[in-house]
């Protein structure tokens with residue numbers, strides 16, 4: 001498919017990553033997980049002893065880590081200073097700190113530039129996150145905003161956590177609601193639906209139905225060009 005740019009935003013557990021990867025694979029597009037980039041910079045801050053409650057310290061270090069994102073939907077990859085961090089960025093410790101780090105304007109400026117240059121060079125890409133349609137790629141060909149009830153999202157998320165990291169459903173739900181509130185409430189490019197985004201409520205849909213819905217929307221856009 002010619003170089004179409006698709007932005008997929010929404011809160012945690014709405015199906016952004018699974019949908020974006022599948023749509024990109026099906027349509028022969030590249031794929032970028034912007035949440036992984038914010039997780040990677042958070043992992044670096046924690047690993048280097050930077051206090052995540054200190055926005056000035058975070059701002060001062062924001063340029064230091066070198067973050068490289070792979071864009072193959074079949075094998076998403078992310079490194080920080082050459083180290084593969086795909087595993088470490090998914091721990092509950094990083095998850096609980098990422099909203100504080102990603103709220104710092106210097107972090108957002110740095111990561112947004114990186115995202116724009118990846119999208120520019122991709123020759124067709126699905127980019128998923130929180131502020132892609134509103135801020136990072138406001139000229140995207142298609143913008144999708146995924147939603148789902150907190151109950152559905154918590155059930156999906158807790159189904160993924162294994163072993164000692166698996167808490168109860170209520171705790172997962174609370175942590176998720178808190179992170180959404182922090183992401184929606186921050187000053188710099190908060191989680192928000194762009195005015196021209198298509199909203200898809202995935203609560204009662206299977207993943208396959210969501211994928212089909214987005215693929216159809218991309219094909220309609222392409223046909224209309």
Ligand SMILES: Nc1ncnc2c1ncn2[C@@H]1O[C@H](COP(=O)(O)OP(=O)(O)O)[C@@H](O)[C@H]1O
Nearest residue numbers: 012013014015016017018019156202205206207
């Ligand atoms: N429509 C759906 N119905 C049921 N489970 C889903 C659906 N969409 C995604 N999932 C599952 O929910 C979990 C979270 O999905 P993910 O794509 O990581 O969401 P997000 O990127 O928005 O946080 C995954 O385990 C995924 O397989």
Ligand SMILES: Nc1ccn([C@@H]2O[C@H](COP(=O)(O)OP(=O)(O)O)[C@@H](O)[C@H]2O)c(=O)n1
Nearest residue numbers: 012013034035036038098099102129130131
């Ligand atoms: N475009 C983006 C993407 C993620 N983020 C931040 O990164 C965090 C992790 O994003 P993620 O997509 O990996 O989160 P999950 O929904 O997959 O758990 C979010 O909670 C936001 O704080 C952001 O600020 N802007």
